[in-house]
Amino acid sequence: MRRSADVDALQHVLCAALRSRAPVCSMARLGHSVGIRLDRGDGAGPVRGAEAWEALEPAALERPTLIGGGAPYAPTSPAPSPDAVDELVRRAEALDVPQILVPRVRRSDDTGALRAAGFVSVAAGSECVVRLPGEVDDVLRNRVGAGQLRDLRRRHRAVSRDLTWERIPLGELAGKAWARDAFVKLHQSHVERQGGSHSPYNAEALDALAHSVPGRRTEMFVRRRENTVVQAGLLTTSHNGRGIYHLTQATDHNDPAARRNLHLASLYQLYLHARRSGLEWVHLGSGDAPRARRLGADLFVPLDHWLRAPGLAHPAEEGDEERELSPFAAPSVATVPIPGPARFRHRPRFDLVDLSGNTNPFLAPESHYPELDTAELARTCLATLSALPGHDGLDALSPDHLLFTSGAVDGVMLLLAALASPGERVCVTPPTFELYAHFARVLRLPVVEVPLRGDDLNELDAERILAADARVTVLCDPNNPVGTRLDPERVRDLVARSSGLVVIDEAYVEFSEKPSYAPLVARHDNLIVLRTLSKAWGLAGARCGIALADPGLIDALRRVQVPFGFTNASQHAVRDRLTNTRRPLASIRLIRAERDRMAAALAAHPAVERVFPSDANFLLVRLREHQRVVERLRGAGILVADTGHLVPATCRISIGNRRANAALLEALSAAS
Template structure:
């Protein structure tokens, strides 16, 4: 709907509704002013309205040449103001700003992406309960109302539909505007959606196919609120049917227009593009332009400070859904799988932060924004990214053995000297902070809860380290959901040297989706993004993640099951003759010291039971993941057989 011919058709429709040659009206007539423009003069002055006028979802930012032409047209029409409504913030608005236009926040355009089965997608976005309710309401409505889609080009054969549409909408969407659209270039791609009971029209909408042939714009959808069917959430029910039909027809998206993000999210939208209205009016002054990207962190490796985010990831916030994309050199004849994954994960980041904040011990997460978050291909990928982006050859990396071995492995691969400061204490949960600080590392990596031990370092020591080190502190919280002690993730907004790593592979049960999360201040996230390979987070993974994140209750319940089984197994193993000691655990596994370690490990392998042999890190030990009851009983039987 950003093609000049389409925008011109919408402008002609507005002119028809206004009964004028030029689209000049007050902002109050456009219904754009309420809650946005508070000055009474601004609301009621004659205004030249351009772009996609009052109907379209967005207006492309005009060029300097276009702006000059707008100014001349406004003078000729006697309009004191000029409005360019609904411009994407990702567009180049330099010409508007230079000509004295002022931006005013206008919400977001909202898109439902159909990259999979509609029910599966909506279950992931709305949750199973909301989807089931929507489908139930749909069945009730379908028994009562008919469903018709009438091509706009053939509306002369159904004049009742035109009249009913105008009656339900009123205002600028009157019969004259609709008739103008019937004779425009949009007519062949447009149709009225009508639901009626007998001869009585209960709902009417206007759908327009995109010029790329890949999507559908829902430009209007009005319901008779006095009709009993309205009580069945008819708006959402009809949109659900639009999604189903669009997916059946091979379309990739449905555009819901401008709106408030939370409301449209409840209708299935998963892409939200921030918009501004740009107004040129007497006495208005533009505010200072905010920086478009965060400055990289002071910890960034020198080569990374001078490079941009690679390839198309630079434009991750620029919507591509409504473009004719001839830039990617892919095969267009083999379906959706031939397209690269979505790069804009802003809404998924918001969903993650909101969902995880519902779990115990996650205070402060819901106060972070998407700028504090980077999705990676598992948390281990995030370790490689941060070492690449934030450390230079020769910078020391401190680790605390026994710990996850890939920290030191990645550091050595990148020519970063590794300083080992072992954990102390009987439960291996004491940090030697004095020695760690004396090593003056550029990066210190803590595994908390620790893998393979399962214990957590003293929080006071962790806070001391963060406060006094000159370098970065990375806390890998892969297992933190199994702990009754709080996460450090909410602290990243307070410390520019703190990075917290999370994963959906453990408590969230999505190891196959390969989704890691780095949480840090925007300057660190920007540096990591500059070395990240684009398109590593697949559409399939994004769908799986979104579906799991709306199912927090089941995740919380499964964590409870694991903790109960962990405690049961810890008690049974502690009494088993093959076991010398069971270490305390804040994770979903147990570190066990064995009598006759090699013999027991051989017997377990022979019995087809696989546990992690970590005897090279901690003598005579193995790490046992908590499985379901059947798997755990099999392990206990195999241990007994090893006596």
């Protein structure tokens, strides 16, 4: 519906709807069908250009306006080219029409020609798409949760007992006058219920659509009880054959089925139809993003109306300039762009015929590259983490503060490559995760060690770290391999006073009852917090790490990151786990309880000299006969991490299930 041929055809449909030779009407008349409103309640965050509406005199809504694009049936209007904008302006002058409106243009489109011609943007909500990479119930479960899925299925079953579901190609409407008449009547009633008087979905428009290019791909769907039509709408298959646009629907609100939320039930039916037809997505149109999320939408493309009106000045808009890269970016990184396809990750491709990737079209869908726009998954991730204890204030972060990586380890490599140049120092605090220093040396970065102090190896020597004047300081908290937490006051002081970057690896923080440092990212542009879904969330196989940092730092990391590293399968697994949190959160509580039980059992064991306190899902244990005990455990088929080279005479024991832990204690007794 974004091809020029489709847009031209839809211009004729609009003329038919208006009973006019030209697509000219007032914005008040067209208002609801293209989402024009004066409020700021689209739920998609701050409204860009809202002051443009406020600057309009009331008469502007009634003033004759030339409508560009394909309203009201088109999901969006492609941003017109410079020649097309010039033609719009000339046509408006020839028609003596003072205003021009190009409705619902994707913010990711090139809108330079519109700006140059004096058009002003006004936020129009978001284009909402439900992608269907698997069976409908599986997809919805990991989007909206098991409870919402049960509710959708219940409504669908109740409605399906009473109403039929029929699809009629528009080319066959001539022989089904009842469907045509019911569609028009229901849409007229809908407009009147909204306070309007003229429905753009009238008989003339429907006939024009049936004889248009997109009309060949369009069907009417009808739900009826015996001979009474209760609901009618339009569906159009995309020109690339991969999805369905849900163009419009209207319902008889006096029917009992409407009280069971017929709209939701019909959308669920539509998802089933799309999946059974081998389609990959359903386009819900533009509107309220939070509501669409509850319906399973996972792709949201911000839209703007573009208006050219007398006396309307172009306001200064946030986001017009490219975001400034962090000053912590290495000079070599600051001079290069984000590589290849990742640069255009916010430009949707779902409704294009994509011939740019050189993949095998006969082995789809596996041949498609992974989705690069993970903003919605980032929003889900932040919402889930914000609800955890110790994460107050995390809701101040946006998806621009988050980057998914191939495990937290990949995040370490990325940040060292993007933010430090050869010769600049990296500070680590042994005993700690060994790959920090390993990656630094691979990248020719000198490593400065400032050991942790104290009996529990959890005292940070902040003054020595600051004196090292490192480009990057990496802290592991909870510590691996020790399991202890650092003093939060010293950590905050270090972040505030450091002239370099401070990286805090929180791979095990979900097992701790002490707060996360992630909310501090909103206040410190030199702080990076790393998280992983491999540990507490049980997704080691999905390889998903998370870097939280100032957006300028995230942009620097993107310039180093290899595109397409976060596979679709991993994205689906992550969304499922972060949406349905009951099991993982329950398992974290079980691990904490089992950790405490095992700590007591090991502390009382004759083979053990000391058990270090732990805020992780493992225990660091000092053994009386370290080497002999580790070898005996290995001989008994039990593998623990030998950490004697980091902390003398120790091993690190992961907390397993009851059977595994019992086997360890039995083998340890045999070895003593």
